[in-house]
Amino acid sequence: MEIKAPRGTRDILGEEVALWQHLEEVVRRNAHLFGYEEIRTPVFEHTELFARGVGEETDIVQKEMYTFTDKGGRSITLRPEGTAPVVRAYLEHGFFVRDPRVRWYYLGPMFRYERPQAGRMRQFHQFGFEALGFQDPACDAEIILLAWTIYRELGLSDLSLELNSIGCPLCKPHYVRRLREYLESRKDALCENCKRRLVENPLRVLDCKNETCQAVFREASFPSIQDFLCTECRRHEERLFSLLKRLGIPFVVNPRLVRGLDYYTRTVFEVKVHTLGAQDAIGGGGRYDGLARALGGPEVPGVGFAAGMERIVLLLERSGFPRKGTFRVYLAPQDEEGEKDLLALSQVLHEAGIPFCLDFASKNLRYHLKRAQKMGVRFVVIAGEEERKNEGFSLKDLVSGEQMLLSREELLGRLRKERETC
Numbered sequence: 001m002e003i004k005a006p007r008g009t010r011d012i013l014g015e016e017v018a019l020w021q022h023l024e025e026v027v028r029r030n031a032h033l034f035g036y037e038e039i040r041t042p043v044f045e046h047t048e049l050f051a052r053g054v055g056e057e058t059d060i061v062q063k064e065m066y067t068f069t070d071k072g073g074r075s076i077t078l079r080p081e082g083t084a085p086v087v088r089a090y091l092e093h094g095f096f097v098r099d100p101r102v103r104w105y106y107l108g109p110m111f112r113y114e115r116p117q118a119g120r121m122r123q124f125h126q127f128g129f130e131a132l133g134f135q136d137p138a139c140d141a142e143i144i145l146l147a148w149t150i151y152r153e154l155g156l157s158d159l160s161l162e163l164n165s166i167g168c169p170l171c172k173p174h175y176v177r178r179l180r181e182y183l184e185s186r187k188d189a190l191c192e193n194c195k196r197r198l199v200e201n202p203l204r205v206l207d208c209k210n211e212t213c214q215a216v217f218r219e220a221s222f223p224s225i226q227d228f229l230c231t232e233c234r235r236h237e238e239r240l241f242s243l244l245k246r247l248g249i250p251f252v253v254n255p256r257l258v259r260g261l262d263y264y265t266r267t268v269f270e271v272k273v274h275t276l277g278a279q280d281a282i283g284g285g286g287r288y289d290g291l292a293r294a295l296g297g298p299e300v301p302g303v304g305f306a307a308g309m310e311r312i313v314l315l316l317e318r319s320g321f322p323r324k325g326t327f328r329v330y331l332a333p334q335d336e337e338g339e340k341d342l343l344a345l346s347q348v349l350h351e352a353g354i355p356f357c358l359d360f361a362s363k364n365l366r367y368h369l370k371r372a373q374k375m376g377v378r379f380v381v382i383a384g385e386e387e388r389k390n391e392g393f394s395l396k397d398l399v400s401g402e403q404m405l406l407s408r409e410e411l412l413g414r415l416r417k418e419r420e421t422c
Ligand SMILES: [Zn+2]
Pocket: 167, 168, 169, 170, 171, 172, 229, 230, 231, 232, 233, 234
């Protein structure tokens, strides 16, 4: 057997773990401050949930899902995204009756069969927020503020926020008709994929990254959905704009930013960063007032945001994320009695909240000092005959080279002080 993780998956270990823990901590703390509670949905769901909730005609459902038949003959899919499971949970537990307004966040692995590349894996991780039961544009602003706050706190700069409205079932069809007409007239300039999509769902044509197609979208006469919004959709959008201005969050309106599925309504947004070249979106979201109904539930308004964590970790890595020196003490026994003394000391250190590492492999001081250095630990506590005679411990500072004999109390006091200044 080949000792290798499957293509598109990887182990997160060593120094990188600190980056992930930092990111997760920032997400959790901010979500909590904004009143979002964690929800943990299963890693796999019935395939139908994603077929309906993500959309039959999307690339995700058509090409990228990990779908299999389980031993009971059910079609099961590893979740490719987090929104459909969250809305499924909302409906299943009857929140629309007993507590219709919820704010939830999630964090965890997702699965898509894609070509792996930097920052894109087959098992990848996302965090996201979903606010269900809120119709007001203030909730759109709240979600954007939360996402923005997290990016800022992570120290990511060169961010931009792109916004658009894709209307509602009342006004969207007028735009779709006009868009189809326009694209028909420019059909010769479109790629094969777009020609096909043009018939099925012209809005999805705008997702095409092909340069010649992009050139068509940039034409001055290209129809903008902004010209087709109904009064209610326009009011929603204007209110959101004024709230974001009040919050000091800069944004640009990008009328070509769309989500092609029917249940997406009004607000769509994307956060972009300008250091990743072509793959510059690091999160996005929008309003999905039609999703609960598409899943077979009642009408429930919703707005959400999701971000891929791999890309953010890459950015943190490149920005030289300040790795906090983790304070730890190395315990070096010189003989069996010393081992006993240090094991007893570890209880005291544990109580004082001072992390430690006790190595039983050797009684040789040179071995211990080398090992401590390799682990990046600055302070070594030594216990042997000499220390026992003096009813204390020796503390060696590997940076200054200084070593002193201390009583247990003196040692604790010194370590506490060092930890604070670390
Ligand atoms: Zn409308």
